[in-house]
Every structure is written in C-alpha cells, then in structure tokens.
Amino acid sequence: AQRDKAISTRGASYKIDLPSFDGPMTTRFPPEPSGYLHIGHAKAALLNDYFAHHNGQRGTLICRFDDTNPSKESMEFQDAIVEDLKLLQIYADRTSYSSDYFQEMYEYAVKLIKDGKAFADDSELGQGDTDRINRLPSKRRDLSIEDTLARFEEMKTGSTEGQRWCLRARIAYDSPNGTLRDPVIFRCNLLPHHRTGSTWKIYPTYDFCAPILDALEGVTLALRTNEYRDRNVQYAWMQEALGLRKVPIYDFSRFNLIRTLLSKRKLTKIVDEGMVWGWDDPRMPTIRGIVRRGMTVEALRDFILKQGPSRNVVNLEWGALWSANKKVIDPIGPRHTGISEVNVVRCQISGVDQTFSELKPRHAKNAAVGKKTVWYGRSILVEQDDAQSFEFDEEITLMNWGNAIVRQISKDSTTNLVIAIELELHLEGDVKKTKKKITWLADLEDNLVPVVLYTFDYLITKDKVEKTDELKDLLNPSTFTRTEARADCDVGKLPMGTTLQFDRKGYFKLDAVRSEIEGKLVFFDVPSGKS
Ligand code: ATP
Ligand code: MG
Numbered sequence: 001a002q003r004d005k006a007i008s009t010r011g012a013s014y015k016i017d018l019p020s021f022d023g024p025m026t027t028r029f030p031p032e033p034s035g036y037l038h039i040g041h042a043k044a045a046l047l048n049d050y051f052a053h054h055n056g057q058r059g060t061l062i063c064r065f066d067d068t069n070p071s072k073e074s075m076e077f078q079d080a081i082v083e084d085l086k087l088l089q090i091y092a093d094r095t096s097y098s099s100d101y102f103q104e105m106y107e108y109a110v111k112l113i114k115d116g117k118a119f120a121d122d123s124e125l126g127q128g129d130t131d132r133i134n135r136l137p138s139k140r141r142d143l144s145i146e147d148t149l150a151r152f153e154e155m156k157t158g159s160t161e162g163q164r165w166c167l168r169a170r171i172a173y174d175s176p177n178g179t180l181r182d183p184v185i186f187r188c189n190l191l192p193h194h195r196t197g198s199t200w201k202i203y204p205t206y207d208f209c210a211p212i213l214d215a216l217e218g219v220t221l222a223l224r225t226n227e228y229r230d231r232n233v234q235y236a237w238m239q240e241a242l243g244l245r246k247v248p249i250y251d252f253s254r255f256n257l258i259r260t261l262l263s264k265r266k267l268t269k270i271v272d273e274g275m276v277w278g279w280d281d282p283r284m285p286t287i288r289g290i291v292r293r294g295m296t297v298e299a300l301r302d303f304i305l306k307q308g309p310s311r312n313v314v315n316l317e318w319g320a321l322w323s324a325n326k327k328v329i330d331p332i333g334p335r336h337t338g339i340s341e342v343n344v345v346r347c348q349i350s351g352v353d354q355t356f357s358e359l360k361p362r363h364a365k366n367a368a369v370g371k372k373t374v375w376y377g378r379s380i381l382v383e384q385d386d387a388q389s390f391e392f393d394e395e396i397t398l399m400n401w402g403n404a405i406v407r408q409i410s411k412d413s414t415t416n417l418v419i420a421i422e423l424e425l426h427l428e429g430d431v432k433k434t435k436k437k438i439t440w441l442a443d444l445e446d447n448l449v450p451v452v453l454y455t456f457d458y459l460i461t462k463d464k465v466e467k468t469d470e471l472k473d474l475l476n477p478s479t480f481t482r483t484e485a486r487a488d489c490d491v492g493k494l495p496m497g498t499t500l501q502f503d504r505k506g507y508f509k510l511d512a513v514r515s516e517i518e519g520k521l522v523f524f525d526v527p528s529g530k531s
C-alpha cells in the first residue's frame with residue numbers, strides 16, 4: 001500500500017508516495033560506468049537517496065557500479081560518476097561493484113545450470129532475437145545439464161569455440177512477456193575489464209546481475225524506471241530460481257526533457273565525434289554540463305524532487321527548470337555591464353570635463369552583493385542597436401548616470417551604420433520619464449574588460465526523441481553564437497564560476513573551465529526560463 005507523505009529534507013518539503021515500510025530502507029543506485037551522469041540519472045540517484053534518508057532516517061544508500069560490460073566501461077567514467085554524485089550532494093553509505101561478485105555470479109550460474117534452469121546456446125547472431133520475437137524455442141533449448149556445463153566452461157576460457165556460445169535462462173520461450181523468453185544471462189567478452197583485467201572472459205547480463213546483487217546486498221526496495229516493468233517478473237524469477245530473498249520493486253517514470261538526448265549511446269557518439277567540447281559541455285544534459293551552463297545544484301535537486309517519482313512519462317520543458325533556477329540566481333547575482341563590440345558606437349558627451357569613478361551597488365535590491373566601480377568620462381561606448389534607435393534631441397537615460405540629450409548622429413551613408421554620436425549631459429532630467437535606459441561604458445582602456453559571450457541552442461532539433469531515431473537526423477547544425485564584447489572593470493575581478501546579470505542582456509556564467517580564450521573572459525548564457 002502506498003502512503004502519502006509530506007517529507008522534509010534540507011528544509012524543503014516534498015510530497016512523495018512511499019510504500020509503507022517498517023524502519024529505514026536500503027536502496028541502491030546502479031550506474032554503469034559507461035558515461036557521465038545525466039539529468040535522468042540524477043532523478044534515479046536523488047530518489048534512491050530520498051527513500052533511504054528522508055525524514056532523517058538512517059537508511060542505507062548503496063552506490064553500485066554496474067560494471068559488467070567491458071566494451072563500454074572505463075575507470076574514467078567510474079571516477080566521473082563519483083564526482084557527479086558529489087556535485088549533486090548525494091553521499092552513498094556504501095559503494096560496491098558488480099565486478100566484485102563475478103565469482104559468486106559464476107557460481108550462481110552453475111547452480112542454475114545444475115538445477116536444469118539454464119542452457120548454453122550457439123544460435124547464429126540475431127537468430128536468438130528472431131526466435132524470441134516469434135516465440136520459438138532455441139534449437140539448443142534441450143541441451144543437457146552436462147553439455148551446458150561443458151559449454152559454459154568453454155565460454156569461461158574465452159576460446160574461439162567458447163565465444164560462439166552464450167548462457168540463457170530456461171524460463172518460457174513462448175511467454176506473452178518477452179522478457180521471460182529465455183533471456184541471456186552470461187556472455188563472452190575478451191576485452192580487459194577496467195577493474196578485473198583479463199581474469200574473466202564471461203560476464204553476467206544486467207538481467208542476471210541486478211536481482212542477485214539486490215538480494216545479496218540487503219536491498220529492501222529496488223527502484224527501477226517503469227520502462228523495465230515487464231522485467232519485474234523476470235527479476236522475481238531469478239531470485240526464486242536461485243533461492244534468494246525476494247526484493248520488492250518500486251517503479252518510477254523516466255525523466256525526459258524536450259529536445260534532449262538521454263541515451264548514453266547517443267551522448268557518447270556526440271562526444272566521441274567532437275560535436276561538443278566534452279561530457280561537461282554546457283550544451284550537454286549531463287550533470288556537469290547543466291551546472292557548467294549555470295544551473296544551481298539547489299534548483300536542480302529541488303526541481304527533480306518536486307516532480308517526485310510520478311509514473312507518467314512526460315516530456316518536460318527546460319523552461320520550467322530554468323525558471324526555478326532563476327529564483328536562486330536572480331537575488332544574489334551581481335549586475336554588470338557588457339557592450340557588444342559589433343559595430344560599437346563611440347559617443348562624445350558635452351558637459352563632462354573629467355574622468356572620474358564612483359562606487360555603485362552591484363545589485364539594486366540586495367546591498368549584500370556589494371558595490372562596483374563605475375567610470376565616467378567624455379567618451380563612452382554604446383551598442384549599435386541602441387544608437388540606431390536614437391532620434392535627434394531625444395532625451396535618454398544612461399544607466400547608473402543620468403539623462404542626456406542626443407545632439408548629433410553620424411551615419412555611414414553606404415552601410416547606414418551609426419558611426420558617431422554627440423550627447424549633451426542633462427542630469428537635471430527625470431530618469432523616470434525617459435523611454436530608453438541605455439547601457440554604456442566609459443571608453444577608457446583600464447575600464448574595458450574583453451569578454452566573449454556564448455549563447456547556446458539545443459543540440460537536437462526534435463522535441464521528442466524516439467529510440468529508433470538516428471542521431472544524424474536529429475542534430476542541430478548550429479548550436480551556439482559567440483559575441484565579442486567589453487565588460488566593466490570589476491568583471492575582470494570576479495571569481496571563476498560566478499553567475500551574473502549583464503544589464504539588459506540577461507544571466508551569464510563566467511566559465512571556470514575555458515576561463516580565457518585569447519585573453520578574453522568566457523561567459524555562457526544562463527537561460528532565464530522565458531522561451
Ligand atoms: P542509457 O539507457 O542512457 O544507456 P542507462 O539507463 O542504462 O543508460 P545506467 O547507468 O544503467 O544507464 O543507469 C543508472 C540508473 O539510472 C538506472 O537505475 C536507470 O534506470 C536510471 N536512469 C537512466 N536514465 C534515466 C532517466 N532518463 N530517468 C530516470 N532514471 C534513469
Ligand atoms: Mg543500464
């Protein structure tokens with residue numbers, strides 16, 4: 001029976017259905033070290049953490065590296081996942097590795113064979129799948145216990161003959177549930193394993209491994225995404241067949257976001273083919289990527305836990321997540337000025353006779369953010385778009401300064417670009433009465449910090465990705481724009497990783513990885529959630 005509970009962790013309260021359970025739970029998050037964690041994994045990890053630790057319970061969260069396939073896994077990915085979990089502020093009570101149980105799983109396989117519940121199969125590549133679809137028995141289904149044991153030993157040596165075989169559970173080849181149609185439980189693989197080297201040439205499949213290890217490691221509730229629901233009976237079959245403790249399963253829905261790939265196979269391809277700068281690229285849906293883009297861990301955790309385990313598979317909008325993030329960054333992010341260098345316009349101002357500076361608040365509504373230096377002078381820079389909008393004798397407001405009247409506009413007659421402007425300072429004017437609040441920077445060498453502003457787009461062009469979609473048909477040909485700009489002097493002193501707001505431009509994060517390109521500070525746009 002499910003019980004409604006409003007639970008509070010870290011001061012926030014979440015309404016998450018928990019199965020009734022006596023005492024603390026043991027849960028496990030089982031990442032395969034075959035890529036960095038993405039936002040879908042974050043949901044699984046956070047829910048497991050929550051079930052074990054909600055309400056101050058001292059349950060046990062196991063982080064189990066599901067490392068049973070040397071073709072995809074590596075130490076690099078294992079280390080990355082450790083870091084990713086830290087980044088998410090998830091602290092496992094215990095870390096384990098499927099590979100620590102290879103001997104035991106081998107012995108369980110032998111037991112299954114001896115009990116007549118498994119057979120060795122050497123069907124041609126693909127034939128097994130065809131048989132399964134057609135609900136036909138494999139031609140080897142009746143292979144004897146002795147022959148199966150011999151084949152399994154042959155597989156264990158990794159010989160050419162052994163490699164032709166796999167081991168399958170003998171469940172029900174004609175079951176309406178495809179997962180019960182004699183699933184493969186052991187396969188050969190000659191590649192070295194990142195933890196066990198070349199000790200093993202055979203590896204258990206996830207279907208065999210998960211029910212055994214959940215039972216052995218004392219898991220009291222196994223959380224799985226409901227795409228695996230068909231597998232629940234198979235999972236129970238394995239435990240039953242091996243005489244192991246039955247572990248209850250709890251299904252929750254996958255986390256999906258529009259225009260977002262959450263398949264490690266596709267993400268690996270994007271990284272390997274150099275379509276992004278790496279797993280931590282700000283366009284990637286990895287934890288690292290999203291945080292590098294400017295998502296706060298606080299907003300991310302809160303957003304996912306607020307969604308809860310819900311069983312409906314939905315395609316969430318990124319906007320909702322970024323709006324939640326905005327609530328965190330807006331009140332504390334310093335505000336600065338950036339002026340695009342593209343056709344930047346120099347204005348001469350009459351009524352100013354010297355260069356001077358003043359300290360101004362870095363955040364109009366939060367004094368705790370401190371102060372910044374604003375330089376004033378006879379020559380200032382404004383953006384071409386603003387200059388284009390000016391009319392003769394128009395009164396405008398220069399932000400952080402006061403009003404000025406546009407006295408002259410010079411344009412290039414061929415390009416029609418504004419090339420120079422003359423302003424007359426008019427500080428008596430009322431800043432509340434002007435239509436235009438203009439960003440500007442004093443044109444003084446010490447005042448101008450060169451920066452590069454990146455604005456990103458989705459990596460793919462399709463809202464909802466299907467498993468069958470080919471990556472090449474999904475890719476967005478243009479995923480970023482890059483603008484050279486000048487920022488005010490204090491921007492040069494910000495700590496790496498600061499998220500700020502450039503007045504009238506939006507939120508940007510000073511990247512800590514590529515902090516400088518050609519002497520320019522690198523900023524990534526942080527979406528505000530408005531589409
Ligand atoms: P992929 O299918 O992308 O190759 P995976 O799901 O097999 O990856 P694992 O490392 O095995 O990757 O996943 C670890 C855990 O995270 C599993 O329990 C899995 O169910 C869960 N998980 C993976 N993707 C999502 C998602 N989009 N939403 C929720 N949970 C997910
Ligand atoms: Mg997996």
Ligand code: MG
């Ligand atoms: Mg998956």
